[in-house]
Amino acid sequence: MTSTLEAPAPAADLRPRPVRRGPRNxxxxxxxxxxxxLLIAAFIVLPALYSVYLSMTNxxxxxxxxxxxxxxxxxxxxxLLTNGDFLSSLGQTxxxxxxxxxIGQTVLGMVAAILLSRPWLRGKGVFxxxxxxxxxxxxxxxSLAWASVLSNNSEGTLNRLTSxxxxxxxxxxxxxxxxxxxxxxxxxxxxxxxxxxxxALEDVPAELIEAARIDGARAVQxxxxxxxxxxxxxxxxxxLLTTISTVSVFGLVYFLTQGGPGGQTRIAAxxxxxxxxxxxxxxxxxxxxxxLLVIVLVLGMVYVRLAKVEV
Amino acid sequence: xxxxxxxxxxxxRPKLRRRPLSPVDKLQRTLGHVLIVMLALFCxxxxxxxxxxxxxxxxxxxxxxxxxSFDNFVQFFTNSGTPRLLANSLIIAITATAxxxxxxxxxxxxxxxFRFRGRRVFMFGILLIRVxxxxxxxxxxxxxxxxxxxxxxLIGLIIVEAAFxxxxxxxxxxxxxxxxxxxxxxxxxMDGNSRLQGMWRIVLPxxxxxxxxxxxxxxxxxxxxxxxxxxxxxSTDLYPLSIGLFRAFSEYNQVDWxxxxxxxxxxxxxxxxxxxxxxKHLLKSSLGGAVxx
Numbered sequence: 001m002t003s004t005l006e007a008p009a010p011a012a013d014l015r016p017r018p019v020r021r022g023p024r025n026x027x028x029x030x031x032x033x034x035x036x037x038l039l040i041a042a043f044i045v046l047p048a049l050y051s052v053y054l055s056m057t058n059x060x061x062x063x064x065x066x067x068x069x070x071x072x073x074x075x076x077x078x079x080l081l082t083n084g085d086f087l088s089s090l091g092q093t094x095x096x097x098x099x100x101x102x103i104g105q106t107v108l109g110m111v112a113a114i115l116l117s118r119p120w121l122r123g124k125g126v127f128x129x130x131x132x133x134x135x136x137x138x139x140x141x142x143s144l145a146w147a148s149v150l151s152n153n154s155e156g157t158l159n160r161l162t163s164x165x166x167x168x169x170x171x172x173x174x175x176x177x178x179x180x181x182x183x184x185x186x187x188x189x190x191x192x193x194x195x196x197x198x199x200a201l202e203d204v205p206a207e208l209i210e211a212a213r214i215d216g217a218r219a220v221q222x223x224x225x226x227x228x229x230x231x232x233x234x235x236x237x238x239x240l241l242t243t244i245s246t247v248s249v250f251g252l253v254y255f256l257t258q259g260g261p262g263g264q265t266r267i268a269a270x271x272x273x274x275x276x277x278x279x280x281x282x283x284x285x286x287x288x289x290x291x292l293l294v295i296v297l298v299l300g301m302v303y304v305r306l307a308k309v310e311v
Numbered sequence: 312x313x314x315x316x317x318x319x320x321x322x323x324r325p326k327l328r329r330r331p332l333s334p335v336d337k338l339q340r341t342l343g344h345v346l347i348v349m350l351a352l353f354c355x356x357x358x359x360x361x362x363x364x365x366x367x368x369x370x371x372x373x374x375x376x377x378x379x380s381f382d383n384f385v386q387f388f389t390n391s392g393t394p395r396l397l398a399n400s401l402i403i404a405i406t407a408t409a410x411x412x413x414x415x416x417x418x419x420x421x422x423x424x425f426r427f428r429g430r431r432v433f434m435f436g437i438l439l440i441r442v443x444x445x446x447x448x449x450x451x452x453x454x455x456x457x458x459x460x461x462x463x464x465l466i467g468l469i470i471v472e473a474a475f476x477x478x479x480x481x482x483x484x485x486x487x488x489x490x491x492x493x494x495x496x497x498x499x500x501m502d503g504n505s506r507l508q509g510m511w512r513i514v515l516p517x518x519x520x521x522x523x524x525x526x527x528x529x530x531x532x533x534x535x536x537x538x539x540x541x542x543x544x545x546s547t548d549l550y551p552l553s554i555g556l557f558r559a560f561s562e563y564n565q566v567d568w569x570x571x572x573x574x575x576x577x578x579x580x581x582x583x584x585x586x587x588x589x590x591k592h593l594l595k596s597s598l599g600g601a602v603x604x
Contacts, residue, residue, distance in 0.1 A: 028506065029421045036418035036477055037433070043452065043474035044440055051451035059454075108350065115347045120340050130351035133358070136586050137579040138535035140553045141361065144560060144575050148360035148372060155373035157359065187353065219339075241441075248444035251537030255557055269446035269538075276450040277542060289447035300442050 048293075054286035061280030069283070076287035085263065086288060089271040093247060093292075096182060096267050101246040102239060104186035109193020114223075116194070117201050128194075135191035143255035146184045150256070173257055177265045181253050185246065193238060200234035201227070236307030240300055247296055268292045365576040370569035383573035393574060395548060396555035400578070402465060403551055404534040407472040411480050411529045412522065414473070419484030420510055424493070434485070437478035445475075445538055453542050463545045471539060476529040483528075487521025488514060531582050552578040 055076055059069040080086045112131055116124050134142060149157040152171035159169045172180050204227055212222045228235075250269040253259070259266035259274060266274070268288065276285025332340075364370035365384070367377030387393045422430060452471065453462065461467030491514055499509040515522075537553045544550060550558070556578065559571050 025425055025427070029425050029427055032417040032421035033433075036414045036481060039414065039470065039474040040437065040440070040477055043455075043471050044443070044448070044478075047448040047451040047455060048443060050455060051448055054451055054454070111346060112350055115343050118340075118343060121343060121347065127347050127351050130354045132586075133583075134354050136531075136582050137358075138553060138582065139537055140535075140556050141575045141579045142357075144556065144571070145357040145361050147560070148364075148374065149357045151372055153373055155371075155375070157356065157374050160374075187357065190350070190354070244442055244444065248446060250446050251541075251553070255537075255560070269444065272446050272450065273538075273542075277453070282450055282454065285450050289450060292444060293447045296442060296444060 051286040051289050054282055055290045056287075057283050059282040059286075061277075061282060072283065076284050077291070079284065080287055080291060085266070086271060088263070089266045089268055090291075090295075092178060092264070092266060093268040095178060096185070096249075097243055097246045100182040100185035101189060101242040104182065105189035105193045105242060106235075106239070108186065108190045110197050112190060112194040113197035113201055116198065131194055132191045134188050139188070139251040140255060142184070142188055143252050146180075146187075147256060150180055174261055177257050177261060181256060181265055184252060184256065185249060188252065189242060189246070192242065196234060196238040196241075197231070200231040204230045233307050236303050240303040240307075243299055243303070244296060247292065361572050361575045361579075364568055364572035367569055367572075370572055372566070372568055383569040384577070386570050387573045387577060390570070392547075393555070393570070396550055396552045396574070397577060399465065399549060400534060400551040400553070403469055403472065403540075404530050407469045407476070407533045408526055408529045410469065410473040411476045412526055415477060415480030415484050415525060416515070416518075416522070418477075418481050419488050420514065422481060422485040423488035434482070437481055440478045449538060449542050456543055462543055463549065465549055468540055468543050468549075471543065472533045472536065473529075475539070476532055480525045480529060483521055483525045484518065487518045490521075491517045527585055530585065534582060 056071060056073055057069045058072050058075075112127075115121055116128055121127075137145075150172040151157070151159070152169070152174065153159065154163070154169040156169075156172075158172060163169070208226055208230070209222055212226045217225070248269060249267070250273065253265055253267055254270055254273070257265040259270040269292075272285050272288045272292070275281050275288060360374045363374060363377050366379050366381065367375070368380040368382050369378050370383070387397075421427075422434065456462035456467050456471070461470070495513050495517070496509045499513045500506070504512060535553065537557070540551050540554050541557075544554065547558075552574065556571065556574055559574070560566065
């Protein structure tokens with residue numbers, strides 16, 4: 001969740017002014033926009049294209065193939081798609097994203113946004129700030145904080161809390177590693193969901209809700225049949241953004257488990273890192289990157305369809 | 312959100328406001344407060360160890376009542392390695408943000424004020440870039456950096472971080488600059504300013520909030536980044552705080568918990584302060600009344 005604060009600017013603001021447009025403006029535009037385009041091309045677009053190429057070679061960082069990488073066609077992809085480790089890594093990524101982002105963050109973020117929009121709720125400022133804090137801190141600090149909560153020691157924060165209910169000490173990151181990182185990621189992302197939903201809820205006309213209530217609808221019914229359809233667009237936009245950023249989560253998990261124990265938390269980002277930079281199999285790591293990228297793109301298109309948003 | 316209208320009403324048609332709370336209302340409000348308190352605790356409790364241990368002279372890996380002292384912070388700033396981490400983090404984040412803003416302002420101006428071929432494609436293109444997960448391109452980026460001799464250098468990392476933040480900055484600033492009335496600039500041109508002078512004297516002072524937002528986002532993302540420096544930097548003396556903390560934590564045998572917690576507090580302070588500061592100022596628009604004159 002590194003890019004959590006970014007909500008895209010509304011496109012309507014960007015319509016260009018009817019500004020004089022002459023042949024003389026060409027060099028000026030190039031001067032102004034050229035450096036940005038160059039940087040984006042060199043450090044974002046080029047790596048993406050280069051990894052497509054790399055994924056079809058047997059490039060290695062060290063060893064024999066490092067000197068003379070060969071073109072191997074789709075071998076890396078066939079290898080990965082029949083490889084149990086990679087498939088279970090994809091499965092873990094899916095579980096991680098589904099439960100932490102799509103379910104956990106969305107539900108808790110919606111609850112927080114609705115509660116904070118109630119006029120009767122006291123201490124809105126304090127609660128809002130408390131929810132925001134996990135998002136603001138760097139992911140390494142977030143991981144460090146949770147390392148103490150999940151500590152296997154009987155003095156660990158969570159073990160102390162559970163011992164209040166008479167439970168024995170547990171080594172959380174060994175016993176339930178995937179659940180643990182899911183909870184950590186929910187914790188980190190509630191704020192972003194809350195911000196997105198607060199903005200969306202503000203745009204729902206109060207009259208509609210009032211009207212539904214006068215017609216005798218219960219609160220849950222109002223939410224289900226009035227509010228939710230009206231904020232459908234922002235919700236799907238949020239789901240798109242959170243899916244992308246959750247698939248990109250690396251530091252949070254790498255810090256806490258390094259993919260372990262026994263590869264139980266080896267989500268795709270960690271798989272790529274391990275393969276390419278620790279085992280130095282650049283080709284296979286890049287192929288895994290491409291597969292991940294294609295999955296994200298397909299998901300993105302599905303969300304855009306479901307949201308009926310014109311992009 | 313009460314819906315069951317069993318209000319003990321004094322009038323025939325109870326008003327929506329100022330009626331006495333029904334038991335259902337009361338229950339809902341209590342439940343609402345309980346829920347939000349639980350959520351806030353869930354969000355805050357993990358920080359207990361970091362905060363308490365940073366001021367604890369005998370800090371360990373677990374939460375305990377601190378023997379209050381600022382030794383850990385003193386140690387952080389006088390130690391041989393740790394001030395270096397802070398300096399590197401500051402250099403990387405500030406320089407990358409500055410480069411990013413300078414390029415973003417120029418590019419955003421071009422995108423806002425000129426209609427040229429490929430403008431729309433470019434705008435959507437940079438929006439689409441956000442879909443690409445960072446771990447998916449980091450390997451190729453590493454090889455490129457090795458090939459152009461910029462891996463394991465601060466300057467290389469700074470350029471890469473500035474580039475990563477450019478799409479968002481360009482979008483934000485293009486939007487902000489479009490909102491500045493072109494009439495103001497035209498007046499400046501009439502007074503004999505060139506386009507660049509007009510940009511500098513008229514547009515720049517008026518895009519404060521947008522610039523602040525872009526600066527904050529860029530600084531926060533670069534400051535907090537873990538993956539990019541982890542891959543691009545190998546020398547210990549180039550490490551920023553993120554990598555330094557990770558390495559210190561990974562030395563299982565000899566972790567100085569107090570120092571680690573103090574480093575974490577130092578590391579999280581700039582984003583926290585910046586966030587509080589900018590959130591207040593972002594709300595004020597500096598554009599009001601500029602045209603009315």
